[in-house]
Amino acid sequence: MTDWSYIFVTLYNINDVTALSLGFIFNSILIYTIWWLRNSYKGNYTKLFLISAVFDWVLSAEELLIRHQPHVKNHVMYVMGHGVEHLFPHDTFPYLMFPHGFFTIHGVFILAVQYHYRYVIMTDPTASGRQLAFDLILSISSGLIVSLGLCYGTYQSQAIPWEQWRDNIKDDWFGEYGAEHFVYASDLRFAGTKLYFALGLTFSTITLALVAYYAYKAWKFVNPANTVSRRTRHMQQQFTRTLVVQTCNAFLFSMFPITLNVTLVLFNPPGDRYYSAAVMPLISWLPAANGFMTLYVVKEFRRFALNFLSLGRLRRKINVSGPNGTNSGAESNTKNTSKAKALLP
Incomplete structure (x- = not known):
């Protein structure tokens, strides 16, 4: 293996570990923040924040354990695994593909749940969580069906010896070293792989x-009674901003790389053996981007998280003491300090 290829594979792994670790940390802090503030900020919008955070947290943990590197060649998606999959027998690989297939595609499906329920609670702030539960069941079921197709396609690919699949890619850009991490392949010739791509494209559309x-419906909606409370309206505005940010994240870190991978498998364009290297490095940053931006956009979450990490306390200490150790700023900051203490864990 050439030196540049070794460096590229190493950087690939560093990127994934860094991104997924940050995603796990950010969403752990976010979940803890939502849980701690549950008595102060109840309601449907908090449920939406929590659902998104839990999904991104699980996605981070799952991808951190397996760390896939897809490689497309001649309508076949080869998967190199840099995680725990090598500890298991080869005949278990199709089952281990299931969580990866589910969580990566469900990152797209969950957007419909969020936008629909946002519209529901805008039109009826007293709406129960039944609609949210129903939408989640639909999106999860869709993700399960799509990922089952991928698992079946991977199972069918085992009709060809594992060593033969690996030999097909050992002379590619990552060389024999990279090929040693090969775990399984999904060939478009098999029905399961065709089902996976067909259902994935249909459900994504x-x-x-x-x-x-529902984005258009929410934009057009005007509440004539104007009966929502100030706090509800405040949470509504912050969730809307968060949802817009998460939608942008989903397009950049999920839809674009997934579309790229699908295009490479279906159409086999020139140079496809290299383009696929950009797929997982982008997807790996989705949980971190969502977790960080939610903590940043929602003021109450940001304030609590800063205090939780002691940064807020340090800032208040500096403000109260002043640059020369005096208490000149204490009186002017008493009110803000009292408010901040209310959010301390």
Whole structure:
């Protein structure tokens, strides 16, 4: 293996570990923040924040354990694993592919749930969580069906010896060293792989249509009674900003790399053996981007997280003491300090 290839594979792994670790940390802090503030900020918007954070937290943990590196060649998606999969027998690999297939595609499907329920609670702030639960069941079921197709395609690919699949890629850019990490392949010739791509494209198209539809409905909606409380309206505005940010994240870190991977498998364009290297490095940053931006955009979450990490306490100490150790700023900051203490764990 050439030196540049070794360096590239090493950087690939460093990127994934860094991104997924940050995603796990940010969403752990976010979940803890939501849990701690549960009595102060109840309601449907808090449920939406929590659902998104839990999904990103699980995605971070799952991808950190397996750390896949897809490689597309001649309508076949080869998967190199840099995690725990090598500890298991080869005949278990199709089952281990299931969580990866589910969580990566469900990162797209969950957008329809968020946009629909946001519209529901905008039109009826007293709406129960039944609609949210129903939407989640639909999105999770869709993700399960799609990922089952991928697992079946991987199972069918085992009809060809594992060593033969590996030999097909050992002369590619990552060389024999990279090929040693090969775990399984999904060949477009098999029905399961075709089902995976067909259902994935269909459900993703439906998801995007629903997102556009409910975003438009929410934009057009005007509450004539104007009966929502100030706090509800405040949370509504902050969740809307968060949802817009998460939608941008989903397009950049999920939809774009998934579309790229699908295009490479289906159409086999020139140079496809290299383009696929950009897929997972982008997807790996999705949980971190969502977790960090939610903590940043929602003021109450940001304030609590800073205090939790002691940064807020240090800032208040500096403000109260003044640059020369005096108490000149104490009186002017008493009110702000009291408010901040209310959010301390």
